[in-house]
Amino acid sequence: MTTDWQNWSGSQKHAALELAFPESELAVADLIQRAAGAGRNVRGIGSAHSFVPFWTDDYLVSLDNMAGLISHDAAARQVTVWAGTKLHQLGEPLWNLGLAMENMGDIDRQSVAGAISTGTHGTGATLQNISSQVVGLRLVKANGAIVDIDRSTDADLLRAAQVSMGTLGVITQVTLQAVPAYHLHERNWQASVAECAEAREDLIANNRHWEFFWDPQTDQCAMKTLNATAAHSLDSPLQGQNIGRSYRVIPSSREFKFNEIEFSVPAAAGWECFLALRHLIQTDFDDVRWPLEYRTLKADDIFLSSANDRDSVTISAHQGAKQPYKAFFSAVENLFREYDGRPHWGKIHTQQASQLEVSMPQFNRFREIRQSMDPQGLFLNPFLKTVFGVD
Numbered sequence: 001m002t003t004d005w006q007n008w009s010g011s012q013k014h015a016a017l018e019l020a021f022p023e024s025e026l027a028v029a030d031l032i033q034r035a036a037g038a039g040r041n042v043r044g045i046g047s048a049h050s051f052v053p054f055w056t057d058d059y060l061v062s063l064d065n066m067a068g069l070i071s072h073d074a075a076a077r078q079v080t081v082w083a084g085t086k087l088h089q090l091g092e093p094l095w096n097l098g099l100a101m102e103n104m105g106d107i108d109r110q111s112v113a114g115a116i117s118t119g120t121h122g123t124g125a126t127l128q129n130i131s132s133q134v135v136g137l138r139l140v141k142a143n144g145a146i147v148d149i150d151r152s153t154d155a156d157l158l159r160a161a162q163v164s165m166g167t168l169g170v171i172t173q174v175t176l177q178a179v180p181a182y183h184l185h186e187r188n189w190q191a192s193v194a195e196c197a198e199a200r201e202d203l204i205a206n207n208r209h210w211e212f213f214w215d216p217q218t219d220q221c222a223m224k225t226l227n228a229t230a231a232h233s234l235d236s237p238l239q240g241q242n243i244g245r246s247y248r249v250i251p252s253s254r255e256f257k258f259n260e261i262e263f264s265v266p267a268a269a270g271w272e273c274f275l276a277l278r279h280l281i282q283t284d285f286d287d288v289r290w291p292l293e294y295r296t297l298k299a300d301d302i303f304l305s306s307a308n309d310r311d312s313v314t315i316s317a318h319q320g321a322k323q324p325y326k327a328f329f330s331a332v333e334n335l336f337r338e339y340d341g342r343p344h345w346g347k348i349h350t351q352q353a354s355q356l357e358v359s360m361p362q363f364n365r366f367r368e369i370r371q372s373m374d375p376q377g378l379f380l381n382p383f384l385k386t387v388f389g390v391d
Contacts, residue, residue, distance in 0.1 A: 015057055041378060041379070042060075079094065101247065117166050124207075134177075138172050168373045190221070
């Protein structure tokens with residue numbers, strides 16, 4: 001008997017041999033060994049918020065039963081959590097310790113393991129992705145061994161594991177570098193594209209967070225800034241403004257389901273790339289009603305990070321979950337490639353190893369590590385074999 005399963009948007013559907021909900025690392029190891037013995041693959045499902053075909057009809061693993069805070073180091077401001085913990089489950093426990101995540105993404109429904117494995121990020125020219133907050137992790141390897149990884153034991157292995165798409169093993173614990181708890185002041189307003197162009201450099205330089213959504217039907221930009229504040233609330237209600245705890249202010253809800261493509265480009269090329277995408281939509285896809293999202297991201301040294309060794313701008317396009325998207329996303333992806341684009345691993349793309357060797361400086365180093373960790377490809381599937389050039 002198989003178990004039917006699909007991702008959040010409904011774009012990926014599987015009839016898995018088994019959907020497992022282990023409650024311990026030993027149970028994870030047992031599942032991996034059973035799969036290996038049967039010649040089957042194992043893939044984690046996270047919170048199912050990715051849009052690419054990460055999963056398998058063999059063994060799927062949910063870490064929902066391995067969630068919560070394990071320990072914290074008050075002096076170092078570090079916390080160790082079970083990898084199945086959802087980001088929205090972290091805010092309150094961290095706050096009670098006087099801590100917060102340095103940055104978060106637009107949504108907080110993902111699991112910690114899923115968010116770091118795909119390079120999930122927020123916005124802010126001085127802020128890196130969530131994976132950069134990882135100072136150590138534990139995973140179960142293809143042979144069932146449980147290993148701890150940090151920079152003191154193997155710096156390259158940690159740089160690989162921080163963004164790995166689940167191809168090195170099943171991550172069970174993650175140690176995060178937190179920061180002192182902080183409040184944020186949110187401001188929202190509408191601007192024309194010309195106004196956005198004129199203000200963007202100042203907005204990037206003078207705000208902790210800045211982003212905008214461009215509406216193709218109105219040609220207007222919904223602008224948003226977030227800045228740390230000593231205030232805990234607004235003195236009086238103000239339209240388009242809010243003050244609150246960081247973990248309550250950064251994420252937003254998604255009322256409607258969609259599919260998404262996102263690439264990062266060099267920061268210096270971000271605005272030109274946006275204008276080219278705007279022209280593409282206005283010229284060839286004028287029926288698109290979903291917005292483009294524009295964010296900034298600081299460089300890091302993680303091997304498969306889209307911001308590896310370069311400050312970046314990330315731009316994403318969307319279509320409703322039940323709307324056709326392939327022609328639109330294909331044109332968008334082709335344009336991103338003209339700007340040295342790198343894909344967000346959890347969002348729709350068709351990049352293959354031959355392309356990624358060129359666009360990702362440490363791609364081949366990651367492939368070497370992946371091969372050494374999982375020589376039989378237990379944690380691969382057809383899509384990931386294409387990504388990594390595995391026969």
